Amino acid sequence: MYVSNFNRFGKIYRVMMQSPPEARVSPETLKDIKVRTASGTMASLENFVTLTKVYGPDLLNRFNLFTSISVTGSPAAGFSSAQALEAIERVASEALPTGYGFEYAGMTREE
DSSP: OEEEEEEETTEEEEEEOOOOGGGGSSGGGGGGOEEEOTTSOEEEGGGTOOOOOOOOOSOOOEETTEEOOOOOOOOOTTOOHHHHHHHHHHHHHHHSOTTOOOOOOHHHHHO
């Protein structure tokens, strides 16, 4: 369960609350998880959350803490790697929505 974010060494980290598998067998087990209220008393987590079933991937790829995908390619015949990188940067600037970006990894990052 996503709880919060915190900043450490200039990076934003997500805080996720977890419990052992046996403590999260069913939604009813939320009553066993207690949180401290502003007044200092302990209250059941079920008083503060609503569960909604969602579906998603089993695994998320990450690069520099961001959700990512990996794209592998090589220049077409007759084009240099520098020309391919220029084309990638041009298309990315034209096509990627606000908030999206790209990074190079491996040998390409060293070029």
